[in-house]
Amino acid sequence: MASAQGQFLAFDEFGRPFIVIREQEKRARVKGLEAQRANINAARAVSNLLRTSLGPKGMDKILVSQDGDVTITNDGATIMEKMDVKHQVAKLLVELSQSQDNEIGDGTTGVVILAGALLESALNLLDKGLHPLRVCDGFERACAIAVKHLEATSQELDVFANNNELLKKAAVTCLCSKVVSNRQNELAAIAVEAVLDVADIKRKDVNFEHIKVEGKPGGSLEDTCLIRGIVIDKDMSHPQMAKVVKDAKIAILTCPFEPPKPKTKHKLEISNAEDYRKLYEQEQQYFVKMIEDVKNSGSNIVICQWGFDDEANYLLHANKLPAVRWVGGVEIELIAMATGARIVPRFSELSSEKLGRAACVREIGFGTTDDKMIVIEGCANTSAVTVLVRGGNKMIVDEAKRCLHDALCVVRNLIRDSRIVYGGGCAELMASLEITKVVDMEPSIEQYAMRGFADALEDISNALAENSGLNPIETTTWLKNEMKNDPSKRYGVDCNGVGINDMKELNVYESLQSKVQQLQLATQVVRMILKIDDVFAPSEYS
Structure with a gap:
């Protein structure tokens, strides 16, 4: 075995050389x-x-x-x-x-x-x-x-006195060192309102899961607002669907609007127009049955975790059932908690008891852009709130969201312990x-x-x-x-x-x-x- 500069030349059982490097010398x-x-x-x-x-x-x-x-x-x-x-x-x-x-x-x-x-x-x-x-x-x-x-030497404050003025000043102190300091008073007021809407004052507890901070580039920082409900970055699946649904009964589905797929390998051959017509009619029966299950449950809006094709979209629109598709799993769970809905994995399991309730579900747009969002207000089970942050670009929006997170935490801490x-x-x-x-x-x-x-x-x-x-x-x-x-x-x-x-x-x-x-x-x-x-x-x- 030869050695040079911390390297060793060795041979395996077949006589083939390989180099061993001494890692120890590098440590x-x-x-x-x-x-x-x-x-x-x-x-x-x-x-x-x-x-x-x-x-x-x-x-x-x-x-x-x-x-x-x-x-x-x-x-x-x-x-x-x-x-x-x-x-x-x-x-x-x-x-x-x-x-x-x-x-x-x-x-x-x-x-x-x-x-x-x-x-x-x-x-x-x-x-x-x-x-x-x-x-x-x-x-x-x-x-x-x-x-x-x-x-x-700490001082205990009555943080709720003078229309929560002390909570707002604490949030301003937090925001004054941030990029958004030119709008610190408006953002501080939003942070205080958001925390107080979900706070349990008697228990001195704030559930941050009920506060969601969403961002949307394309506006200005002063357009930031508090929405007493849930906001999801989606729009209605069909442009002609109703944009506002009052007294919403929400069906939350984790199954797609499409015919079931066989779990085994299969091959389907269509050789003439008659076979194609039969296949089309069978598919239509599946779609019609799905729409009937939704309507029979009493639902007037559908939120689906998966997408659906143009046929299902047309039938939903024809039956005056507004629908939102491709909603993420985390947002699905938050909507279910807030509205009291049960997440349904199959159409056959839909019933009126599993529907969520909300005062209003509406689609909002942003000026001349094509951006739209869905707002769910007046949720049945909780006072969930969403802070919708606007900014000129994504970088400003992300920084504003981080600043608001700090302000929300400061207000929460003072509600838990009012000593300063x-x-x-x-x-x-x-x-x-x-x-x-x-x-x-x-x-x-x-x-x-x-x-x-x-x-x-x-x-x-x-x-x-x-x-x-x-x-x-x-x-x-x-x-x-x-x-x-x-x-x-x-x-x-x-x-x-x-x-x-x-x-x-x-x-x-x-x-x-x-x-x-x-x-x-x-x-x-x-x-x-x-x-x-x-x-x-x-x-x-x-």
């Missing part, structure tokens, strides 16, 4: 502080990428997929999801952003920036010789102090000052990690100041001094006014639940990263 083992530093630097690279997208003055990112699809957004969860991250530890920050999005729906950029700041602080402590586990313990103790202080903290970096600075007070009385070595946690919390106000064109160190120092001198004030970075202001007077606030989740998730992920001290992977990993 590197990184241990101890070197591994931790490599992991922290990789995670910080991801965090620094999002840093410029924080706040109302944050910059947008343009993301181009492998297929050439372009996405322009400053939504942290979307940026992290579409990034092609190779480093396994950096992927933890991607999962961190997704966890925040799944649990809260907002704060996805802030939680990644906070995790990056904590990792930078941890790296300084590790370089000074502090053990990683002592750093983790100190961070967790500081996180507990911060959460406790925020809960104690103030934005603009105010909550983080308050927690930082509280941790600094406790650290001075801490006798253990964890005090260095706790002080590092407090310093990391200042990074949020630093990032907001940087993105607003202010001096971050000068701005954060002034804020801390003012809050020390007057603890009743809630000072923060006023990004829109470009300066420093009282966030309480400006009504810039966010859910306490969201802020607590950010602190806890970031601390957990940092602990996971710091505990990795031995990496055996391809050399490019480091």
Whole structure:
């Protein structure tokens, strides 16, 4: 067996040569502080990428997929999801952003920036010789102090007072940093109405399955509207069918309008006109029987998961049965839930008990374009709502849908827990000052990690100041001094006014639940990263 440059020439049992490549030489083992530093630097690279997208003055990112699809957004969860991250530890920050999005729906950029700041602080402590586990313990103790202080200083609001004005302001705070900020007031009002329509106020619960966000390019953002019902991106199967059906009795079918097909192999030969006529009559009997089954059930509109040919379409129109075809499975289930219908797999099983009820089913058009949609309003079983988003192109519509999702989540969170903290970096600075007070009385070595946690919390106000064109160190120092001198004030970075202001007077606030989740998730992920001290992977990993 000969060897050269990590390759081995071997022979099989027939004497044929083949090359064995030593993969081991392409792999590197990184241990101890070197591994931790490599992991922290990789995670910080991801965090620094999002840093410029924080706040109302944050910059947008343009993301181009492998297929050439372009996405322009400053939504942290979307940026992290579409990034092609190779480093396994950096992927933890991607999962961190997704966890925040799944649990809260907002704060996805802030939680990644906070995790990056904590990792930078941890790296300084590790370089000074502090053990990683002592750093983790100190961070967790500081996180507990911060959460406790925020809960104690949070303010509980009557979110339904003054015609839900406080809910609208919370949604505006969420939308002011988005692409749709020029229409933030209108979209905030739509988000509040949508959530309140489906919310169970007594149980403080919101079922997001009853809120659907649909987009349709070709209009302008101000055309976005709330429809109290379900909207599906389909039209009537025949252009001459009725466009409006009042007091609709809906039959939902998962079987096609066509003659049954034999399950065995078959061959049919037609040699003369008589045979063709018999075949045509047999087919007509199938179609007529299907139409009779639908009419006998009492249905006055049909929604079918499959398509049907021109013959079935003509017979449905002739019998004054409006129909919608090629409706997706998810939409079929949503319509069935909302209208109380049963999904029917065979025409023979149709009955009046399995029909859904709705006040109105109508087809709507959009200006001079051929685009049409079906609206189902006044559903029997639920108050399902749909937000119909309009925009000049698909990219704007997609970004508006993402922005509305965040606003809906913010309103939902305040209904669940009406306690709030103030934005603009105010909550983080308050927690930082509280941790600094406790650290001075801490006798253990964890005090260095706790002080590092407090310093990391200042990074949020630093990032907001940087993105607003202010001096971050000068701005954060002034804020801390003012809050020390007057603890009743809630000072923060006023990004829109470009300066420093009282966030309480400006009504810039966010859910306490969201802020607590950010602190806890970031601390957990940092602990996971710091505990990795031995990496055996391809050399490019480091």
